[in-house]
Amino acid sequence: MTDALEQEPQAHDPIEQQSFEQQLRSSGLQVTAQRLAIMQAVTDGPHATAEELTEIVRDKIGSISRQAVYDTLGALADKRLIRRIQPTGSPARFEDRVGDNHHHLVCRGCSLIFDIDCAVGTTPCLTADDDHGFEIDEAEVVYWGRCPDCRT
Amino acid sequence: MTDALEQEPQAHDPIEQQSFEQQLRSSGLQVTAQRLAIMQAVTDGPHATAEELTEIVRDKIGSISRQAVYDTLGALADKRLIRRIQPTGSPARFEDRVGDNHHHLVCRGCSLIFDIDCAVGTTPCLTADDDHGFEIDEAEVVYWGRCPDCRT
DNA sequence: CAGAACTTCTGGACTCAGTCAAGAGTTTGA
DNA sequence: TCAAACTCTTGACTGAGTCCAGAAGTTCTG
DSSP states (O other), rough: OSSOOOOOOOOOHHHHHHHHHHHHTTTTTOOHHHHHHHHHHHHHHEEEEEHHHHHHHHHSSOOOOOOHHHHHHHHHHHSSSSEEEEETTTTEEEEOSSSSSSEEEEEEEOOOOOEOOOTSSSGGOOSSOOOOTTTEEEEEEEEEOOOOOGGO | OOOOOOOOOOOOHHHHHHHHHHHHHTOOOOOOHHHHHHHHHHHSSTEEEEEHHHHHHHHHOOOOOOHHHHHHHHHHHHHHSSEEEEOTOOOEEEOOOOOOEEEOOOOOOOOOOOEEEEESSSGGOOOSOTTTEEEEEEEEEEEEEETGGOOO
């Protein structure tokens, strides 16, 4: 949880491809070129929108339909292989860091998004004061502010 | 922080109307019947969507345009008289509890939303580990889970 | 390695939340 | 009271995301 952020795009990598394939299979999803390309794109471009991911995938494998991108992103998010975040006023964005309880810092001016490690330890934010009988599985934290550029 | 939630709708109340008017004036906004009705509606129906608020206001004052509702909600949120929240997969929702650093508990099944007081004290969540030079003004926390009804 | 069964992809139409623009109407402050 | 400034209405529009049905691809069984 205090690991480095690993935000830099990662090179196309056979070992990673392999791992993507294993992730798909062990989640009961079929393995297709489109899905592998989408997973690679999410890893390469963290916080990208569905549209941006579509662009990236088209550059990589030639063509893909919008529907296939939405279907795949939805399926991957369902299986918790990727995470969907949706700041107010912005289309949904996707990232591959899952299960490490990190949060996001969003600029009110330019919508720039940064990852932030949890300030208060391991999974403190999962401890709600009164859970109303809910079975809580995730706490999503978004910090709002202005980035250095937009403060001027 | 262990107070009751005060989520039950409040009756139409001249004293509250008065206060709405003062809030508008001191924020430099003009006072109109539409705006008062919208503020009342946000108070009466916490976590309502723009569309639901439009319905409530129409019941109250006869008619209002969708645009007026969006303009007013935007202006009120700008002035921090109300707060806009937008859980993933749901249209924007509005509430009148501002400035008390409370959070939200959302059901993945039925989208039911509860208010939750901050678990960790006053404004702990405004303390990000690394602020990347941002000027942070708000931390938004959403707990995701399943309500008692949807767990079955 | 074939064929069947199942899953995924494509393309197009569609829905829904929200925005833009221009003109009419209302509120405010001198 | 009157002009300036602000707000509301109407209607068209945008952009993200969904629905549908048929075509194509993948996996399983023998």
